[in-house]
Amino acid sequence: MDKITFIGGGNMASAIIGGLISCGWTPSRITVVDPNADQRDRLASEHGIHATDDVASAAAADIIVLAVKPQVIAAVAKQMDADLSGKLILSIAAGVTIASLESFFGPVAIARTMPNTPALLGLGATGLYVNEHASEAQRVVAKGIIAAFGISVAVEREDLLDAVTAVSGSGPAYYFLMIEEMIRAGTTLGLSPEDASALTLQTALGASTMASKGDAPEVLRARVTSPNGTTHAAVISMQENGFGEVIAKAMTACRERAVELGKA
Ligand SMILES: NC(=O)C1=CN([C@@H]2O[C@H](COP(=O)(O)OP(=O)(O)OC[C@H]3O[C@@H](n4cnc5c(N)ncnc54)[C@H](O)[C@@H]3O)[C@@H](O)[C@H]2O)C=CC1
Numbered sequence: 001m002d003k004i005t006f007i008g009g010g011n012m013a014s015a016i017i018g019g020l021i022s023c024g025w026t027p028s029r030i031t032v033v034d035p036n037a038d039q040r041d042r043l044a045s046e047h048g049i050h051a052t053d054d055v056a057s058a059a060a061a062d063i064i065v066l067a068v069k070p071q072v073i074a075a076v077a078k079q080m081d082a083d084l085s086g087k088l089i090l091s092i093a094a095g096v097t098i099a100s101l102e103s104f105f106g107p108v109a110i111a112r113t114m115p116n117t118p119a120l121l122g123l124g125a126t127g128l129y130v131n132e133h134a135s136e137a138q139r140v141v142a143k144g145i146i147a148a149f150g151i152s153v154a155v156e157r158e159d160l161l162d163a164v165t166a167v168s169g170s171g172p173a174y175y176f177l178m179i180e181e182m183i184r185a186g187t188t189l190g191l192s193p194e195d196a197s198a199l200t201l202q203t204a205l206g207a208s209t210m211a212s213k214g215d216a217p218e219v220l221r222a223r224v225t226s227p228n229g230t231t232h233a234a235v236i237s238m239q240e241n242g243f244g245e246v247i248a249k250a251m252t253a254c255r256e257r258a259v260e261l262g263k264a
């Protein structure tokens, strides 16, 4: 049975570990490496896994998950300083390219991913790109790990992970912003902040649940929109004020920043 070690035991690692355990991974197969004693204690007591501050020990695992901030990875590789042939490295670090990872760890199997924070609820949406050193079995293992915290989409080219970042990696923030603005506007229209919040949150949940059932969003939107009615007035106002352009520009800025971070 494969053993897995997480380097970095923060928010994302915690979400993935919780997902793996609920999918049947026994805690004894899972180790986390983190210099922060509080993080180690929390993960060890929450999940019953082994926690250590010894980065070099990670080289003994079959699968090594890089769950540290991007700028820490080079130092981690230096501390490990081990031959990782035959192992699978799964990176969740934003913007760190396969070329950089290979320069740090050598020509080994690498699955580069872009998850998002709903992974904390098992509702993650993750992009995946696997390098040519990974075997078919390792590709399946990578997909299986991601399935423990949500869905995955395998992209054909590594640079498409920057588009994934623009859609789903950063995407939760766009919805949070929409929720913030709707609560604010509802309050301006006279509702109490509590009522505006309750109505907005339930609407977001209801709309995303409906959209996930298979009908196209434009069909669902048409069903809400009575001819010359209230929704029509709102949607026309949004379109006349460049709603589509605002979203497209934001996502392009996001992708450009991801490209920049990848070069840093
Ligand atoms: N938060 C987000 O929305 C997303 C984050 N990511 C990526 O996930 C990665 C982790 O992010 P979070 O979990 O949010 O960060 P976090 O800050 O919660 O966790 C990072 C952990 O790494 C530990 N750490 C620091 N130096 C270390 C070292 N030398 N060796 C081992 N552990 C070390 C820290 O103590 C901390 O517990 C980042 O690379 C980020 O780019 C990817 C997609 C979405």
Ligand SMILES: O=C(O)[C@@H]1CCC=N1
Binding pocket: 094, 165, 169, 170
């Ligand atoms: O904002 C960021 O840079 C990270 C990557 C995707 C989500 N959060």
